[in-house]
Amino acid sequence: MGVATFIATAIAAYRNFSTKSFGKNTKSAQSWYWSKNKSRKSEPRNPRTRIKWTEQQKKIISAVSAGSSVFITGSAGTGKTELVKHIIELLKKCHSPSGVFVTASTGVAACAIRGQTLHSFAGIGYPMADRCTLLDRVLQNKKAYGRWNKAEALVIDEISMVDAELFESLEYIAKKLRGGDEVWGGIQLVVSGDFFQLPPVFGHQNSSGKEFAFEADCWNASFDMQLELTEIFRQADARFVKMLQGIRRGDCDPQDLEVLEQLCSRTESDELDPSVVQLYPLKEDVRRVNEMRMESFSEAATTYLASDSGENPWKIQLKEGIAPDELFLCEGARVMLIKNLNTWRGLVNGNTGIVIGFSESEGVDVRDICSENLLPIVKFDSGPTKVIEPETWVVTEGDTVVAKRKQLPLLLAWARSIHKCQGMTLDKLHTNLSRSFGCGMVYVALSRVRSLEGLQLSGFSPSKIKAHPKVLQFYKSFACEPSTTKGKDEGANKIRVDTSGLVHVSNTTNKGASEYHFSLSEFISSRQKRK
Structure with missing residues (x-):
């Protein structure tokens, strides 16, 4: 059976069952799914792609x-x-x-x-x-x-x-x-x-x-x-990268501002796509949107309560992490993956999808987090359909695990807070910046998305683009040569040793982009000269 045929058949089978009635009449469907799932697990896995470092x-x-x-x-x-x-x-x-x-x-x-x-x-x-x-x-x-x-x-x-x-x-x-x-x-x-x-x-x-x-x-x-x-992997569009770099430094040229204002106009005139993750500055907005969406469903929700082990204060830290204390899911719920499960299949942190049904767990007892012993089946926007099993988050002290949390690696994905989206990469997002505050918030929100085409924007004004003057001065020190610096030019690269013994190399041929690194020989030489 081809992958596409398998996925289509799986979706069709599970759409016939609701959360309420799934356990009564789906044993044959569950057996079929798990037999297919086991056979796929036995297939040789593609080797993990080796990271090519810059x-x-x-x-x-x-x-x-x-x-x-x-x-x-x-x-x-x-x-x-x-x-x-x-x-x-x-x-x-x-x-x-x-x-x-x-x-x-x-x-x-x-x-x-x-x-x-x-x-x-x-x-x-x-x-x-x-x-x-x-x-x-x-x-x-x-x-x-x-x-x-x-x-x-x-x-x-x-x-x-x-x-x-x-x-x-x-x-x-x-x-x-x-x-x-x-x-x-x-x-x-x-x-x-x-x-x-x-x-x-x-x-x-x-x-x-x-x-x-x-x-x-x-x-x-x-x-x-x-x-x-300086090499950016998340965005490939040079125009978007340039725009984000301007916003990062608290500036945006008139052409970029015009693009952002057009995005606002387009978003406000169109009906918001429910499949798009919404980012908000305040947690209360996130909670309000997610609860409102869940309440729109008539079915009873399946509850997943995190199972923690270990001692305080490390157990307390688990509550501050991304895996939720409790998670309520029903068929039709929009969810986001919060852990890499299978990188070569695209099941990575930030991937979104929809719950299409529930399966009685086979081989994995999940009654410690779900009294009904059910696992959600998620159809991801990127294509794969997968039964999501619990994952474990740990707190370590050196090489010792001092606390653990067992929970599904999912969050409701209609809305997220900007403070808790750092490190995430999204294909599509809508961000309402009307209540944004402080420096860097606009940049953090907009830099989550891969492209301008995937960005929906509202509540934006140029005054919300802020960068702290002290931060600007700090990063300027990477690229600007202070008066106390002794430097020498070597072709396109300007090498300088500052008073702390750091060596900075600025690549002046790369249209203003800068590269900074440490030279052990220059570092030792500079230290010896000061002795």
Whole structure:
């Protein structure tokens, strides 16, 4: 039976059964589906495509392998997350696996890279306080004290949401606990993020006036290499890429603004396609839209309750992650995949589809999350139809799993919040920016979609495009040569060594795009000259 014929037959079979009546008269259909599913599982799988790293990414990988501390930044869609995941595995080979700690500023980001929140790793607790108070908290926390002393490498993802005071406090704690004057107590640091995206959320009084992590006194000393990835993979349309780069920096030329205004006019005049994911700045709008859509169905919903194991505070982090505490599904519900299931079949994070029925689970007991022991059958917009089985999200401490969450890798997909869409790639989206606030929010929303053709826009005005002046100045320092810099020209590449010992290479032939990397020989030479 051909794949297309199989899918068509499966859809036709399951459309005849509703959520309410499925368990009564579908045993033959279920047996047929599972027999086909098992036979397909036995087929040889296509080998996973090997990632072809860019020259910039290779330089980072090489530097990390040599023990360097690095800061990785770049636009949305430049492959930061995949690179960080690869680096984590690399670090576990370079160090003892138990000495590599993977963290992120938020629970969603931490779960995406199988790590823990930065606060959880550090053991500093809440509320925030001065660095001496935080150090006392760690000293009174035996497990946190052990983590700091055991750490050989520390990964911090989504650094844009970490403020300067926290970054400085953690460096102070590391140095005090581990002894000596070496920055971060000798821990190899791998930090990733884009400061043009979502900024820190302050939960305490910031008396120093510093906001972003790069303003920390120890920032430059923390890294042997700071590199901005410039090759974008998410979007292929040069015009759209140019537009997004302008929005990222808080600017947009008149032609691009005209395109965005035309998108608004077109969206407002057309009826909204229910298959398109809607992004909103506020969680209350997301909840309202999803609940309204679910209430429009007359059938009873099937409930899936997450099953958690482990101890606090790690179990609490699972609630901050992307997998929901509870999920209500019925036939016709729009859903989004929140985990990569099968990359070669296109079943990846962000893929959307519709629930076409439910199947009684065979071989997998799911009564711990669903009392009816049912699994949803999803017809994805990209083509495949699949019974979705539970997945597991974990929180790790070094190489030890300290908490787990079992849940379906699905979310209701009529609406999502902009804050929880970082890292996602969507073919189509509608975003209502009427209630957007703060810097970077417009950029984060628009940069999720692959093309202008897939973008529906409303509530937009040019005044909502914002980038923080401090962030602009920080990224300008990557490309602009300060007065204290000694440089030399080598063909099209301008090599400079700044006062921190970082080497920046600007490729001036690439129409303004810049490439920055670390040269070990130049770095050593610059250090020797200063001694």
